[in-house]
Amino acid sequence: MNASSIGTRRLALIGLGILLVAAMSYVVMRSGPLAPTRVTVVQAAEGQITPQLFGIGTVEARRSYLIGPTTAGRVRSVTVDVGDTVKTGQPVAEMDPVDLDERTAALDASVARAGSAMAAAEAQRRDAQARRELAAVNARRYVELGRQNFISTGAVDARLQEQASADALLTAAEANLVAARQDQQRLVAERAGLRQQRANVRLLAPADGVVTSRDAEPGSTVVAGQAVLRVIEPSSLWVKVRLDQARSGGLTVGLPAQIVLRSSQGRPLPGKVARVEALSDSVTEERVAQIGFDQVPAGLSVGELAEVTLSLPPTSKAVLLPNAAIKRRNAQTGVWVIDAGALRFAPVRTGQASLDGQVQVLGGVKPGMTVVVHSEKEIGERGRIAVVDALAGRQP
Amino acid sequence: MISLAGRDILHSWSKFVLTGIGLGLLIGVTLTMAGVYRGMVDDARALLNNSGADLWVVQQDTQGPYAESSSLRDDAVRSVLGLPGVARAANVTYLTMQVRRAWASGAAPAGSGDDDVRAMVVGFEPGQPGEPGYLVAGRQITRSHYEAVADVRTGFNLGERIRIRRHDYTVVGLTRRMVSSGGDPMVFIPLKDAQEAQFLKDNDAIVNERARTAANPSLNRPGVPGLLEAIQASQANNRNVNAILVQVQSGTDAEVVAEPVRRWKHLEPFTREQMEEILVAKLIATSAKQIGMFLVILAIVSAAIVAFIIYTMTLGKIREIAVLKLIGTRNRTIAGMILQQALGLGLIGFVVGKVAATFWAPIFPKYVLLEPGDAVRGLVAVVMICALASTLAIRVALKVDPAAAIGG
Numbered sequence: 001m002n003a004s005s006i007g008t009r010r011l012a013l014i015g016l017g018i019l020l021v022a023a024m025s026y027v028v029m030r031s032g033p034l035a036p037t038r039v040t041v042v043q044a045a046e047g048q049i050t051p052q053l054f055g056i057g058t059v060e061a062r063r064s065y066l067i068g069p070t071t072a073g074r075v076r077s078v079t080v081d082v083g084d085t086v087k088t089g090q091p092v093a094e095m096d097p098v099d100l101d102e103r104t105a106a107l108d109a110s111v112a113r114a115g116s117a118m119a120a121a122e123a124q125r126r127d128a129q130a131r132r133e134l135a136a137v138n139a140r141r142y143v144e145l146g147r148q149n150f151i152s153t154g155a156v157d158a159r160l161q162e163q164a165s166a167d168a169l170l171t172a173a174e175a176n177l178v179a180a181r182q183d184q185q186r187l188v189a190e191r192a193g194l195r196q197q198r199a200n201v202r203l204l205a206p207a208d209g210v211v212t213s214r215d216a217e218p219g220s221t222v223v224a225g226q227a228v229l230r231v232i233e234p235s236s237l238w239v240k241v242r243l244d245q246a247r248s249g250g251l252t253v254g255l256p257a258q259i260v261l262r263s264s265q266g267r268p269l270p271g272k273v274a275r276v277e278a279l280s281d282s283v284t285e286e287r288v289a290q291i292g293f294d295q296v297p298a299g300l301s302v303g304e305l306a307e308v309t310l311s312l313p314p315t316s317k318a319v320l321l322p323n324a325a326i327k328r329r330n331a332q333t334g335v336w337v338i339d340a341g342a343l344r345f346a347p348v349r350t351g352q353a354s355l356d357g358q359v360q361v362l363g364g365v366k367p368g369m370t371v372v373v374h375s376e377k378e379i380g381e382r383g384r385i386a387v388v389d390a391l392a393g394r395q396p
Numbered sequence: 397m398i399s400l401a402g403r404d405i406l407h408s409w410s411k412f413v414l415t416g417i418g419l420g421l422l423i424g425v426t427l428t429m430a431g432v433y434r435g436m437v438d439d440a441r442a443l444l445n446n447s448g449a450d451l452w453v454v455q456q457d458t459q460g461p462y463a464e465s466s467s468l469r470d471d472a473v474r475s476v477l478g479l480p481g482v483a484r485a486a487n488v489t490y491l492t493m494q495v496r497r498a499w500a501s502g503a504a505p506a507g508s509g510d511d512d513v514r515a516m517v518v519g520f521e522p523g524q525p526g527e528p529g530y531l532v533a534g535r536q537i538t539r540s541h542y543e544a545v546a547d548v549r550t551g552f553n554l555g556e557r558i559r560i561r562r563h564d565y566t567v568v569g570l571t572r573r574m575v576s577s578g579g580d581p582m583v584f585i586p587l588k589d590a591q592e593a594q595f596l597k598d599n600d601a602i603v604n605e606r607a608r609t610a611a612n613p614s615l616n617r618p619g620v621p622g623l624l625e626a627i628q629a630s631q632a633n634n635r636n637v638n639a640i641l642v643q644v645q646s647g648t649d650a651e652v653v654a655e656p657v658r659r660w661k662h663l664e665p666f667t668r669e670q671m672e673e674i675l676v677a678k679l680i681a682t683s684a685k686q687i688g689m690f691l692v693i694l695a696i697v698s699a700a701i702v703a704f705i706i707y708t709m710t711l712g713k714i715r716e717i718a719v720l721k722l723i724g725t726r727n728r729t730i731a732g733m734i735l736q737q738a739l740g741l742g743l744i745g746f747v748v749g750k751v752a753a754t755f756w757a758p759i760f761p762k763y764v765l766l767e768p769g770d771a772v773r774g775l776v777a778v779v780m781i782c783a784l785a786s787t788l789a790i791r792v793a794l795k796v797d798p799a800a801a802i803g804g
Binding site: 006322 | 436523529536569619635643646740744751
């Protein structure tokens with residue numbers, strides 16, 4: 001073994017040693033307590049945001065009609081089916097009238113009979129009148145004769161009594177005639193009522209619309225008020241949206257909305273807030289609003305899920321930070337600011353936020369400050385940090 | 397004075413280096429195993445840290461929400477919020493399930509394989525306890541529905557659509573070290589969605605359930621229109637959560653808040669220490685002991701192998717030692733040479749092992765926590781084992797007959 005080979009070996013061994021020490025120090029500096037926490041930062045800058053509200057809802061009809069009978073009964077026929085278009089006043093179903101037709105016929109006969117009774121009463125009246133006229137003539141003649149003392153006073157009185165009796169008979173006959181006429185009127189009114197009832201068993205469409213459900217088939221019995229058919233007005237479709245109470249500030253009628261239907265996720269539809277309900281749901285802690293479509297799309301189905309984004313007017317200028325920068329520490333909301341290479345927790349007040357994650361910061365941070373956004377782990381005042389561009393994940 | 401050990405190492409350097417690397421890999425495996433054990437315990441602790449709670453309020457007589465199932469009404473949080481000493485309280489749900497990537501076209505691209513990830517879906521209220529404390533990318537959830545923050549371990553990327561039960565969620569943020577006690581990465585979604593995901597059945601089950609209700613004559617009475625619809629609507633919604641996370645006001649003892657909850661609200665409160673006890677001592681006890689047992693055996697075996705290698709290495713040099721003795725080298729010099737060689741081997745082994753463990757630890761599917769304390773303990777153990785093994789070798793070397801140099 002010569003000296004130079006030993007020298008080479010020594011060099012190789014020393015090199016190997018240096019390599020090991022280097023690897024070891026790399027390991028110590030890159031992992032464990034001495035390693036810096038990698039963070040990403042952003043420079044606080046002023047700007048405006050357009051706060052948005054987000055909620056989900058279902059498509060509903062503003063006007064929907066339940067068509068059913070007003071009395072219990074059996075369905076005789078249903079002439080339209082689900083999906084059919086109906087016009088105002090169009091007969092859509094009919095209930096079984098049971099004995100209504102027969103009762104109408106009976107009343108028809110009764111009305112006819114009342115007419116006959118009226119004719120009889122009229123004849124009686126004429127008869128009474130004729131008798132009265134005769135009695136009046138006789139009475140006049142007897143009174144005249146009595147005055148000339150041709151006949152006795154008793155005979156004159158008898159004729160006068162005859163006349164009074166005939167007057168009374170006429171009055172009775174006239175009253176009979178009025179009664180018969182009233183009777184007929186009653187029967188005619190009863191018949192008209194029955195006809196209305198007969199018409200009522202025919203169910204008519206109250207408005208132009210589309211049949212959405214057919215709940216009873218001919219032969220089935222329904223109670224008063226139960227729906228046989230449901231009809232909606234397609235032009236009145238809107239979205240009933242539920243917004244988290246905590247994120248519903250600024251919700252008013254007329255806000256522009258974007259509606260994404262589950263069936264066409266790529267095509268947002270424009271709309272507007274048509275109504276904000278005064279009652280909010282206390283159980284789910286949500287507010288309810290109705291969003292009308294600017295133009296109701298064709299083929300919209302009631303009950304379809306929709307995502308609604310409402311845009312509020314832009315805010316005034318303020319410092320904006322990503323919401324990932326906002327941290328909580330000992331019941332304080334704040335951000336980590338890099339101040340001359342050292343970390344400092346700056347408490348902040350936050351204002352409005354936009355859906356893309358920008359938050360207004362009202363005080364605590366000045367424009368130009370460097371603020372930590374993402375971090376590998378929880379950071380504290382003492383830890384070392386290393387600023388990098390991105391920590392993980394492909395940026396979209 | 398020349399270093400005998402150095403000269404000897406230079407003489408058979410390849411053997412020495414290769415032995416060192418072999419030893420190192422063995423030590424690396426032992427360190428990794430310790431890391432696996434620490435990682436398991438740390439997973440359990442991470443779960444508690446991430447929830448950011450001082451107090452967990454769960455169903456009475458359960459040890460939920462992690463160790464047992466627990467379910468309580470979501471308005472119970474309001475009465476907890478009213479208790480003195482409570483700073484913040486929020487509902488939370490946990491559900492371990494398979495989360496799928498949702499492909500826009502409906503079909504997965506070729507070669508993507510079975511693309512679901514086992515994850516713990518956490519339903520939380522944004523801005524409340526239970527929210528991920530820090531993100532590594534993206535933003536926190538801003539919409540009240542259909543957005544998700546996922547742990548990087550799920551492999552999901554920002555902007556990706558994932559499917560949980562009936563709905564697609566957009567990944568808007570990524571976080572790190574947010575895992576369940578079993579090490580499954582977490583996916584955070586808004587509470588209302590999570591309630592639905594947890595309790596709402598699939599479409600077929602819902603349709604079947606409706607038909608079952610409609611077939612029940614006492615629930616579907618002909619004379620009572622609207623009754624069936626009302627019953628079906630009440631069946632389809634869910635107002636349950638798994639736990640309430642409570643943060644107490646600073647300076648208040650969690651136990652002070654826990655007492656009235658236990659006594660008057662008829663719910664079960666757990667403080668941080670109790671929860672840790674449940675998780676570490678009960679939930680992961682068996683698997684942690686399993687790994688711990690293996691770690692002990694591995695450590696003993698490693699120690700034995702290190703000792704034998706040192707011992708046999710010395711035995712291999714017995715003739716050279718005899719020559720040294722023959723030329724009158726002092727015993728101390730010989731013993732020093734053997735000890736130095738053994739310690740050198742141990743140090744090289746330790747460094748190689750530590751480096752190797754650090755480099756392969758991130759590849760493990762579950763978290764491997766290499767604690768500096770463990771490394772220091774490992775170093776001390778390696779040095780002691782080497783010293784011990786070398787004393788055995790030194791005894792043999794010193795007893796060798798100088799005549800063996802010329803004899804054998």
